[in-house]
Structure formats: structure tokens, C-alpha cells
Amino acid sequence: MAYDRLMQPVPLDDLAARIKPGLLIAIPPDYSGVSVAATRALVARGATGLRFLAVPTSGIQIDILIGAGCVAELEAAAVTLGEQGLAPRFTAAIKAGSIVMRDTTCPAVHAALQASEKGVPxxxxxxxxxxxxxxxxxxxxxxxxxxxxxxxxxxxxxxxxxAIRPDIALFHAAMADREGNVWVGRRRELVTMAHAAKETIVTVEKIVDDSLLADEASAAGTLPALYVSAIAEAPRGAWPLGLAGVYPADTDALAGYAEAARTEAGFRAWLDRFLDAPSAAA
Amino acid sequence: MDIARTELLIAAIARLLDGCRTIAIGNSSPIPGSAALLLRARTGGATRVLMLGSVKHNAFTDGARELFDCAAQGRIDAFFLGGGQIDGEANINLVGVGEHPRWQQRFPGSFGSAYLYYLIPRVILFREEHTPRVLVPKVDFVSAPGISPPEVYRRGGPAALVTGRCVFDFDRDRRRFRLASIHPGETADSIRVHTGFDYDAPADVPVTPPPEPRDLDLLRGRVAGEIAETYPRFARELFGAARISAAE
Known part of the structure; x- marks a missing residue:
């Protein structure tokens, strides 16, 4: 692949700086590679006025962003912490009327993104x-x-x-190569998101030296660099969520979040710890 | 967790799945998931189970949309839906109590219900809490309707409602639930008191039968290990850590 240019990974904060007020950002569900690392960087920057599309549901990621005041609008088929129960900051924001919520259903999100993939209205x-x-x-x-x-x-x-055309698709994946190809395995909704979005920014566990497109087995699960604008390295970047095949969800940390975020004060205290020392939070 | 009650529910749901070749299980569904895995174990794998959130028991490789595309093609025989509110015409509400958009009580959201309810032939409603708060005369928001007018394309819909107290069948022509069996400890009167909608009931209502011994063996053995992959907390509480590690 000598003719392909190399893609230099950027610092996490540079990646978060691309996410500006008013942009529509597509994010994956909790089981599919959520960039909690980029979420933390967004909160640390004091991002506001963002619009999110959950593809098709979201959990702790959107709850943190809502609680931290980053979110103006959300379209989602559901917001839930799964086995840990309701998403408390989302629920509080709906009651307060502090975000605009557009309810949808899962296949409607997938279909509207597929329209953008095909360039049809x-x-x-x-x-x-x-x-x-x-x-x-x-x-x-x-x-x-x-x-x-x-x-x-x-x-x-x-x-x-x-058709829904997100400005940015944002997710976390196991690896990228030096050309900017990103391995997503069977999590094909990430591919749909990236195809539909104007640009895609990704955090990864690691950067590998060999091209992911060189081998037939890895190429089949790879999002080509064609769609990718920026990559940042973020080991354990989905924590406290899991990353399929790499590490499981940290259920104690998720339960700690669900408990803390039941009140505004509890959420603020959790957020301070999260911003301070991400792996020690909750 | 009431272990005997949970095993009874799993067995009751497995009975409702009889004859299904392909069963899909949505998120946050450990009891329906256990029932489907029980049926798979009992049929020696002839019944296929596609359980979202699982890696080992979910054969989809085309992303989250594949379930919906499969359903629209008629490849899925049975699915489960719940509801923060369920009414007597089998309308389900997964969005909120009160008024849009600032709900008194907000639920997670509709997930795929506004689509799968229309397309999967046998949809089983499952909600453990059986109170007038959940089983209401009319839902505050229709995430998905129980029935549709004839001009609307619809090949699926509600078949039954399983709660912590009883099993109802749904009669699509009469647009009503009918009490099919009551769990041990309940009476026809106690069901009536705890149900906010009107329904039909035969003069003699059978008691929901307990799981067969061979089903209990499968459940506490093979199924315990299988369900623990996706629902570790549920499996630990129901089966105990020793049974899970023995099965794995």
C-alpha cells in the first residue's frame, strides 16, 4: 500500500475540538463501541449546544453529556442504562424541558442513514x-x-x-492501522454511520503497523480510511462500557454511576472524579 | 428474586413459543431469553435463538439493522415486547406517563416496537409487574398499536401477555385479552383487582403449570450457563454461581 498516505493520530483534545455547537453527531449504542474517552474530552472542553443522533439507542454516554450540559437536542429510539435501570440525567432533563427530544424507533434510524448512504432523499x-x-x-x-x-x-x-446526514460519526474501535483504516469487526452499524456521515472521527485502543486491508479476514470487518477524518489513540477508551472481544463492561463502575447520577449533586461529584482520573471514577 | 416464580414464568413463556423455528430476543430480556434458550435446548437446537447483546447466541453479522430487515422478510417467528403501560387493546407505551414532551414519568423509549409489533407473527408481551399502574384502560402514548385497520400492512402482532400473576391470550378479532391461566397463589378475583383494563375470563381458569422436571434440569444446567453470558447478574441470582460455572 505504498501509494496510500499515512494518517497521523491526533491528541484526544484535538479530536474533541472538531465537535462544534450545532453539529449533528451520530453515536452508537452501549454494546457497539462507545467513545467514552472522547465524551470525557468533550465535557472537559465545556462543549455546549450539541445535537445527537443515537444509532439507534444510547446509555451512559448521552446521560453524561446531558448531565454536563453539552446537549441541546437528541433523537433516539431509547435511552437506558440497561441492567442498571433508567438513565437518570436524561430523565431529569426531560422533566425540566432542558433538551429537545425526538422519539424514534430503531429501524427508522437505520433506514434514514441508509438513505444517506445511497444519496437518496x-x-x-x-x-x-x-x-x-x-x-x-x-x-x-x-x-x-x-x-x-x-x-x-x-x-x-x-x-x-x-435521509439523515450526520455531520460527524463518533465511535471507539479496537484498532486502526497507519493508513487510517479502522477495524470494527461485526459492528456494521458503525459502518452505516460512517457511510452516512459527512465525517467520521474515531478513538481506538491501539494503532497497528500492518494494513488492515492487506488480509482478507481483517478487510471484511474494516471501515476504510476513505471515510475517516481523524483518529486518536485511547486505551480502554470505552470504559466503563465494554468493547466486544477486547474487554467486558465494568458493571461495578456502571452501577456506581447509576447510583451517583440519581441526584444532580451526586452526578456532579461523579463527574469531577471522572474528569480528574478517568479510571478511578465511580 | 422469587426463584420458583421466575422459573414458572420461564416455563410458561417457553410453552407459548412452542413450534417457533426462529426466536429473536431484544435487549434487557433475561426471562424471555431464558425461555427461548430452554426451547432450543429441548429441541436439540432445531429452534434458532438470536439474542441481542449476546456474542455467543446471536448470529447476526450485519449490524443492528439486520434483525429489522429479517423481521420485514418474515424470517423471525417470535419476539418479546414490554411496556411501561399496556392497555386492553394491547397498545403498548414505552415512552412516558403524562403528556408529551415533559412527561411526569419518562420511560427509556420505544426501541424497535413501532416496527417489530407489526411484522413478527407471534409477539409475546411480557411485564412482570401486574398492577393497575401498568395494565391501564388506555395508554398515554402509543409506541405501537395492538391492532391496525385493514389497509395497514401488518403480518404480526400480540399473541399473549405474561405477567407475574397470570397469562392472557390476545384475541385479535375481538381486540381483547382473555385470561388463559393464573399463577399459583392468585385467584380470578385477585387478577381482576390488579388489572386496570377489562378482559374476558372463562368460568374455570386453569393454574399455570409448574416447569416439567426435565425442563428444570435443562434450565438449571445448560441454560444457566448460556444466559449468564449476557445477563450475569440475573443468572447469579436465579441459578447461583456454582450452577453457572458447572454449566459453562
Missing amino acids: FMPLRGLIGSDILAHRPDWRLGDNPFVPVGANRADPIVFLP
Whole structure:
């Protein structure tokens, strides 16, 4: 791969500096490679006014960002801490009316990103008709299947979703190579996010010397550098969440967060420890 | 955790899954997951289980969208949904109590319900808490409707509702639940008192049968080890650490 330029990893803070107020940032669910390291850098910078798209759900990442005052808007199919229960800062923000929340359903997020992958303006999706989610989404359209056979005695109503084009896709992965290719394994929603977004920024556990595209087995699970704008090295960058095949979630730390974040004061104390010494928090 | 009650629920759900070839399990579903794994163990692997959140018991390789694409194609026979509120027409609410957008009580959100409920033939509603707070006359927000008008494309929907007190069947033509069995310790009257919606009930309601001995063996053996991968806390409380490590 002698003709491919090399991609220099950047410091975590430079990566976070690319995330500016008003931008729409796509983030993955808790099980799929969440960049908690970049989340911490965003909070440390005092980021505000960000808009997030959960692909299709989020957990501790968005809860921290909401609690720290970074979030203006959120579109998500769900926000939950899973076995640890409700996401407390999200719940408090909804009650206070301090963020704009757009409810959606998981396949609608995937389909709207797929429309952007294909460069088409919308994607039709089954289901949804009769759900109050649709009733609260003036940006979605109820239309008719244009391919109903001539002479059919009934219409086929179907919902059309506008393409979603995030400004930034942000996630954490096990490794990148020196050309900027990123290995995501079977977590293909990260690939969809990156294809749909204008740019993709990634934190990784490590940078490897061999090209991930040189070997057929690793190439199949690789997001090519074509889509990637910046990479920062962040060992244990998903902690306290896990990274499939690399390390499990730290359930004690997650339980500690869920407990602390039940109150504003508890959350603030947790956040101070998190910003101070990330691996000792909670 | 009430161990006997939890094992009873798993067995009751496994019975409702009888005959399914491919069962998908969503997030945060240890009891439905255990039931599906029990059926797989009982059928010698003829029943396929796709459990989100698992690495070992989830064969999807095309990302989070693959479940939804499979469902739309008719490849999934059964799935589970819950609800912060469930009403008598099987509408489910996973968003909140009160009024949009500043809910009195906010739930996590609708997940894939507003799609999967329409497309998977046998959707089993599962909610352990059986109180008038959960089983309401009318939900405050319809994440997904129990039934749809005939012009709406719909090949799936609710088949049953399993709670900590009983099993209801859902009759899609009558748009009503019907009491199918009550768990030991409950009566027809106690179910009526704790249910906020109206439903049909036969004169004699059977008691939900306990798990068969061979099912208990499978559950406490092989299934304990399998479910522990995704739900370690649940498995530890239900089966104990010794059984899990023996099974693994």
C-alpha cells in the first residue's frame, strides 16, 4: 500500500475540538463501541449546544453529556442504562424541558442513514402507522406505495423517512492501522454511520503497523480510511462500557454511576472524579 | 428474586413459543431469553435463538439493522415486547406517563416496537409487574398499536401477555385479552383487582403449570450457563454461581 498516505493520530483534545455547537453527531449504542474517552474530552472542553443522533439507542454516554450540559437536542429510539435501570440525567432533563427530544424507533434510524448512504432523499419503512411516534414527527410523511398493481382495490399506505446526514460519526474501535483504516469487526452499524456521515472521527485502543486491508479476514470487518477524518489513540477508551472481544463492561463502575447520577449533586461529584482520573471514577 | 416464580414464568413463556423455528430476543430480556434458550435446548437446537447483546447466541453479522430487515422478510417467528403501560387493546407505551414532551414519568423509549409489533407473527408481551399502574384502560402514548385497520400492512402482532400473576391470550378479532391461566397463589378475583383494563375470563381458569422436571434440569444446567453470558447478574441470582460455572 505504498501509494496510500499515512494518517497521523491526533491528541484526544484535538479530536474533541472538531465537535462544534450545532453539529449533528451520530453515536452508537452501549454494546457497539462507545467513545467514552472522547465524551470525557468533550465535557472537559465545556462543549455546549450539541445535537445527537443515537444509532439507534444510547446509555451512559448521552446521560453524561446531558448531565454536563453539552446537549441541546437528541433523537433516539431509547435511552437506558440497561441492567442498571433508567438513565437518570436524561430523565431529569426531560422533566425540566432542558433538551429537545425526538422519539424514534430503531429501524427508522437505520433506514434514514441508509438513505444517506445511497444519496437518496428518503427511505420507506413498514410499521409506524398508528404509532404516536409518527404523530409527533412532522418531518416524516405518510404516503402510498407507488408500485401497488394497477386495478388493486386498495392503497398500500407506507411511511417515508427523510435521509439523515450526520455531520460527524463518533465511535471507539479496537484498532486502526497507519493508513487510517479502522477495524470494527461485526459492528456494521458503525459502518452505516460512517457511510452516512459527512465525517467520521474515531478513538481506538491501539494503532497497528500492518494494513488492515492487506488480509482478507481483517478487510471484511474494516471501515476504510476513505471515510475517516481523524483518529486518536485511547486505551480502554470505552470504559466503563465494554468493547466486544477486547474487554467486558465494568458493571461495578456502571452501577456506581447509576447510583451517583440519581441526584444532580451526586452526578456532579461523579463527574469531577471522572474528569480528574478517568479510571478511578465511580 | 422469587426463584420458583421466575422459573414458572420461564416455563410458561417457553410453552407459548412452542413450534417457533426462529426466536429473536431484544435487549434487557433475561426471562424471555431464558425461555427461548430452554426451547432450543429441548429441541436439540432445531429452534434458532438470536439474542441481542449476546456474542455467543446471536448470529447476526450485519449490524443492528439486520434483525429489522429479517423481521420485514418474515424470517423471525417470535419476539418479546414490554411496556411501561399496556392497555386492553394491547397498545403498548414505552415512552412516558403524562403528556408529551415533559412527561411526569419518562420511560427509556420505544426501541424497535413501532416496527417489530407489526411484522413478527407471534409477539409475546411480557411485564412482570401486574398492577393497575401498568395494565391501564388506555395508554398515554402509543409506541405501537395492538391492532391496525385493514389497509395497514401488518403480518404480526400480540399473541399473549405474561405477567407475574397470570397469562392472557390476545384475541385479535375481538381486540381483547382473555385470561388463559393464573399463577399459583392468585385467584380470578385477585387478577381482576390488579388489572386496570377489562378482559374476558372463562368460568374455570386453569393454574399455570409448574416447569416439567426435565425442563428444570435443562434450565438449571445448560441454560444457566448460556444466559449468564449476557445477563450475569440475573443468572447469579436465579441459578447461583456454582450452577453457572458447572454449566459453562
